[in-house]
Amino acid sequence: MSTSDTANIAPPDPARLATRRRQVAAALRAVLPERCVLSEPEDTRPYECDGLAAYRQLPMVVTLPDTEQQIVAILKVCRELGVPIVPRGAGTGLSGGALPIADGVVLSTARLNRIVRLDAYARTAVVQPGVRNLAISDAAAEHALYYAPDPSSQIACTIGGNVAENSGGVHCLKYGLTVHNVLRVRMVSIDGEVVELGSEALDAPGLDLLAVFIGSEGMLGIVTEVTVKLIPKPATARVIMASFSDIVTGGNAVANVIAAGIIPAGLEMMDQTSSRMVEPFVHAGYDTGAAAILLCEADGTVAEVEEEIGRMTAVLQQAGASAIAVSQSEAERLKFWSGRKNAFPAAGRISPDYYCMDGTIPRKKLAQVLTGIAEMEIRYGLRCANVFHAGDGNLHPLILFDANQPDQFACAEAFGADILALCVAVGGTITGEHGVGIEKIDSMCLQFTAQEIGAFIAVKRAFDTAFLLNPDKAIPTLNRCAEFGKMHVAGGRLNFAHLPRF
């Protein structure tokens, strides 16, 4: 994606910033080993963006603590000096949640990467925040267990980041989001206090602060330890690939599968633009003549899978599928999935740039929203490939554009904002799993009333009175929403270095 837009961000006064950097770095070095503090631009440059690379900002200082005690020390220094802190996992987030602040500190959890304990009997693992998502399943594999949430970045992304974003994945329809698979989080508050949320026993008295913490985008505390649930690997899995000659029929088929009381292990949909985009790339045998392709997976014991495949096939046929294929081997199952899993790289192959959106809608509105997006393609003169976690109504429209053409990025952004507005209009939400971050902070004003945003701000303040933890992300100020109401979304470029704090 283009990064040229970031040139218009006014940097803070360089002399003042340099003085402040020296002061903050010195205070941090007084309590941390030398290797844990980076303050030279050549060292901090790798931290200037996350997966939303269109937004960049060099941080003032980066800290890389090894221990919880060091995190306590960092937060105490920052609290004392009034320095904002941006927590960072692997930096794979897609909404700019880990975008640095010009006069702020980035706190990376990369070095807290130890699996503390794995209890196969209780089916839990206790891990540090910097442990990669897939590393948990790798460690549990010898017990035939795994950690269920599987964001597409799972080889790189960390459990701390998953907690911050409440990450999902292809299988979350059946196995839930991060919030359904985490029992306990240990975290350090901005005041340097260690607090445990949740419990390894079922249900905890008091307010459910674990749930409010998960998905809070680094605004409530710094994770130092997470207890995750492990579940048994299903004995087998098979996937149905079904074609539909129009998108409305395909959308309705998704709703019918769920309405029949089936919870597939995965229920994904791709439109024709997507299947034509990926087929030359993966040769998965996709029906490129179909307007929509559905992938419906069943997992479990052999008997369960056979029964569920039978029921799903019947529902899809009755819903008007024009062709149906069922994977006959594990190799074929992986082949059927390869197109869906490679949609993003395939988009990069046919278009210079793409903008991946992430909204949710009630399942029964799928056909209506797809029709609306098709109309927007004409209005904006840009193509959009639609892939989605259809089972839970989570859309990932990929808007294709060329950042070297004047105005195309702004046009793609406006297109994306219109898609989100449509999601909200039909009763959906502005993000399914990528988070709000910096990217969708204005869209929050569409989603929520002033009273609702006021409730978010009040809870944020309950954890962080001074608004130092990842400020200006995820929750807009009411002033910001008032301003946003007066201007067109594409005109709302963010000047995050100088935004007022809450």
Added chain:
Amino acid sequence: MSTSDTANIAPPDPARLATRRRQVAAALRAVLPERCVLSEPEDTRPYECDGLAAYRQLPMVVTLPDTEQQIVAILKVCRELGVPIVPRGAGTGLSGGALPIADGVVLSTARLNRIVRLDAYARTAVVQPGVRNLAISDAAAEHALYYAPDPSSQIACTIGGNVAENSGGVHCLKYGLTVHNVLRVRMVSIDGEVVELGSEALDAPGLDLLAVFIGSEGMLGIVTEVTVKLIPKPATARVIMASFSDIVTGGNAVANVIAAGIIPAGLEMMDQTSSRMVEPFVHAGYDTGAAAILLCEADGTVAEVEEEIGRMTAVLQQAGASAIAVSQSEAERLKFWSGRKNAFPAAGRISPDYYCMDGTIPRKKLAQVLTGIAEMEIRYGLRCANVFHAGDGNLHPLILFDANQPDQFACAEAFGADILALCVAVGGTITGEHGVGIEKIDSMCLQFTAQEIGAFIAVKRAFDTAFLLNPDKAIPTLNRCAEFGKMHVAGGRLNFAHLPRF
């Protein structure tokens, strides 16, 4: 249970209270129809306690609003006059969460009892808070759907109360608690603002305030509407009844079923005291020679149930079951369950009084905790019948006592507090599904650190600055915990009329 202990609660000054009652009732009658405000003791008497009948307190005024607008009006009056409010559903709660305050208003949601909308296609129902739990399933039955959480009070308790307590039930191991079955709550804040939490679409951006609201025991707002999930009724269900000759073997068998990757629809355990208590009452054919009886239910399609019953039978045999019976008909299934479902009435039949506790423990600690409770029976000289949702480690010890014997109630309370302390010591919690209310507020000090309780208080304050919504319930003040640390639990009789607010 005895109510004589409540005599030692010092009432507020009668003259001042009468003046205050006239003032508050007049202000409420100015904004509500006459029938919605009760202020004479003969009218307010029915509201003096909930299911925890040992604690009683006549409220100053009771309001019975018909509409959301009237709730807004009530809260605005109370906010203006600084009057505390206790929300009340059906009053079936077991921890005193709906216990009135001497100079407070009870807000009953009994008249908001309409099913607003039932959407069989989206599998949701929108209901008002006063709708009874079972009435939702009754209304959904024509579509072969039902609402899963099934607290034993489900014929009487309301969905608003279920939201307040995050209620569970026999099937929550497989189908989850209230928090897993509610998509959206509409509520009025203490400032009279209407706020919607959650969404009918999957996942919502911003902080997960729905989860923090569910289980908040009426401390964050008044529910005016709830969207619940409906799920398809399983085609069939069968239950295994297994006997164990000692309690340790039975406890380990529970852990083994779960460790085998099976999620039974129900997994309940009864000790010998319980089975001997209920068998003469229900004639269910319970093996009264066994030290423990397990009930393991499978539900789903016929094939799924057959397979799961087979796997569970194998695990239970390997775990050392001395006898195993599988229900061969729906009538037999209900007979096997009848003893478990009638444990409370059966306790009332053999003992003048009983005190039902509610704690959770990690499953693998079941045998250890049962052994500990057996030792306490000797120490306190009271019998304890143990029934539990064993699958999710939720214990319901029934302490049998006679309130007419001097000191037996105090002794039972001390026994109960000791059980909770043991739950906490082994990594469990002080409540599984009955809530904290007034009953367990001191035990919260055992469960949580000062920092953790501070976080609860801060979030409470974020919703309710003046601490007017159900004050002195669920979350102790730090002062209270400090005092509690110095005194024996049984000596800590609550003087809730005069407690300082947070």
